[in-house]
Amino acid sequence: MRPVVRGLRLLGAVVLGTFTALVGLLFVLVTLPFPGRPRVRAAARRLAVLETRRLGLDLTPRGGSETRYLAARAPVGVLGGLVVFLLGYGVATAAALAWSWGRGLPFDGMMPTPPLVAYICLGGIVLLFLDLSGLAGVDALERRLAVRMLAPDPTEALRRRITELTESRAGALAAVDSERRRIERDLHDGVQQRLVALSMLAGRARRGRTELLEQLHEQAQQALTELREVAWRVYPSALDSLGLSEALAGVAERAAVPVKVVCELPGRLPPTVETAAYFVVSEAVTNADKHSGAGLVTVEVHGYGTMVVVRVRDDGVGGADATGDGLSGLAGRVAALDGRLTVSSPYGGPTVIMAELPCG
Numbered sequence: 001m002r003p004v005v006r007g008l009r010l011l012g013a014v015v016l017g018t019f020t021a022l023v024g025l026l027f028v029l030v031t032l033p034f035p036g037r038p039r040v041r042a043a044a045r046r047l048a049v050l051e052t053r054r055l056g057l058d059l060t061p062r063g064g065s066e067t068r069y070l071a072a073r074a075p076v077g078v079l080g081g082l083v084v085f086l087l088g089y090g091v092a093t094a095a096a097l098a099w100s101w102g103r104g105l106p107f108d109g110m111m112p113t114p115p116l117v118a119y120i121c122l123g124g125i126v127l128l129f130l131d132l133s134g135l136a137g138v139d140a141l142e143r144r145l146a147v148r149m150l151a152p153d154p155t156e157a158l159r160r161r162i163t164e165l166t167e168s169r170a171g172a173l174a175a176v177d178s179e180r181r182r183i184e185r186d187l188h189d190g191v192q193q194r195l196v197a198l199s200m201l202a203g204r205a206r207r208g209r210t211e212l213l214e215q216l217h218e219q220a221q222q223a224l225t226e227l228r229e230v231a232w233r234v235y236p237s238a239l240d241s242l243g244l245s246e247a248l249a250g251v252a253e254r255a256a257v258p259v260k261v262v263c264e265l266p267g268r269l270p271p272t273v274e275t276a277a278y279f280v281v282s283e284a285v286t287n288a289d290k291h292s293g294a295g296l297v298t299v300e301v302h303g304y305g306t307m308v309v310v311r312v313r314d315d316g317v318g319g320a321d322a323t324g325d326g327l328s329g330l331a332g333r334v335a336a337l338d339g340r341l342t343v344s345s346p347y348g349g350p351t352v353i354m355a356e357l358p359c360g
Contacts, residue, residue: 007132011087014080014135016054017142021077023047024070035067044070048150055143061150069149076141083134090127244274248299251282255297257289257314263301269308273359276333277301277310280341280355283326284312292316292351303359310355320345320353330355 024047031040044066051073052059061069097120100107110116152160239247245263252259269277281299288294294316301310320327322343331341334355345351 007135010135010139011084013054014138015084017051017138018077018081018084020047020051020054021074021080024051024077025074028067028071028074031067041066052146052150055139055146057143057146059146059150060152065149069146072149073142073145076138076145080135080138080142083131083138087128087131087135090124090131094124239274239278240271243268244277244301247274247278248281248301251278251285252299255285255289257285257294257297259285259297259299261299261301263299265301265303265308269359272337273308273357276337276339276357277308277355279333280310280330280353281312283330284314284353287320287326288312288314288316288351291320292318292349294349294351306358308357308359310357312353314349314351316349316351317347318345318349318351319347320351327353 027043027047031037031044034040041064045061048061048066048069051069052061097107101112244265245261248261248263252261268274281301285297285299288297292314294314297312297314299310299312301308303309320343322328322331322345327341327343330353334341334357337357339355339357341353341355343351343353
């Protein structure tokens with residue numbers, strides 16, 4: 001069944017390609033006197049993009065090549081039309097032959113005899129094979145032509161990739177520095193102040209103020225809690241021992257706002273991917289708790305092939321700043337893995353933070 005479906009899709013692509021080739025050729029002929037006009041170039045680019053989508057190619061046409069591509073693929077489209085015509089003609093002839101001989105009538109003055117039937121069947125199979133090979137050949141030729149004329153120059157693609165890696169590396173370093181600064185602030189403004197107060201209480205208690213022992217114990221408990229919070233921000237130990245799902249459950253338990261977690265993964269992810277997914281959720285939940293006034297945060301983690309998608313949605317007031325330290329740091333962390341972070345937070349809400357992380 002699958003070969004039949006693929007064959008029909010191939011036939012449809014070649015038929016559609018024949019019509020679009022004629023449209024492209026007509027466009028080239030009409031706009032030939034105006035090749036440099038912005039509207040002409042924009043229209044040529046749109047036609048070229050439609051062709052790449054028809055072929056299922058993920059290409060961004062390089063500037064200036066679209067019109068040449070439309071002109072060059074016109075003969076290929078016409079060739080595809082001829083192959084489809086021959087296939088249709090052969091099928092129609094076979095159907096007419098079967099209809100006539102099935103009713104006991106001659107076809108083109110010929111009555112069925114065993115040698116004649118064997119000869120026609122063998123010839124029909126050979127011609128059908130040639131037609132199907134022609135369809136596959138036209139499709140392969142169109143793909144090769146599109147890649148050759150529209151794909152970026154290999155040297156330019158390499159330069160672009162180097163630039164992307166440089167930017168992602170810089171973003172990762174900036175994210176690490178930002179995280180270090182945040183940890184320092186947490187230690188200085190929270191735990192350090194708590195320990196100073198704890199030391200003063202201990203000194204006063206030693207001078208005979210026994211009623212301060214209960215307060216001293218309470219302060220010690222609060223200091224331990226804050227130290228645990230800082231430690232979890234640095235790296236959650238549950239991530240290594242229990243996995244991403246349990247670590248996210250810990251985020252939900254510690255959050256001041258209700259958090260619903262749905263984590264559906266086929267197995268353990270690479271450590272770097274688990275870490276990035278954890279911090280995306282942790283930062284998003286922290287922001288929702290501090291700034292959004294949300295009543296519910298929903299966390300969804302799903303695997304799609306070689307990608308893991310993390311989606312965090314809150315029903316707060318919106319207005320999250322994607323360029324702020326926290327979210328921009330997350331974007332750098334995700335980009336370092338060749339992933340992508342998107343933030344949608346219109347005023348009035350909801351806020352949706354989504355990270356797409358490659359794990360293959």
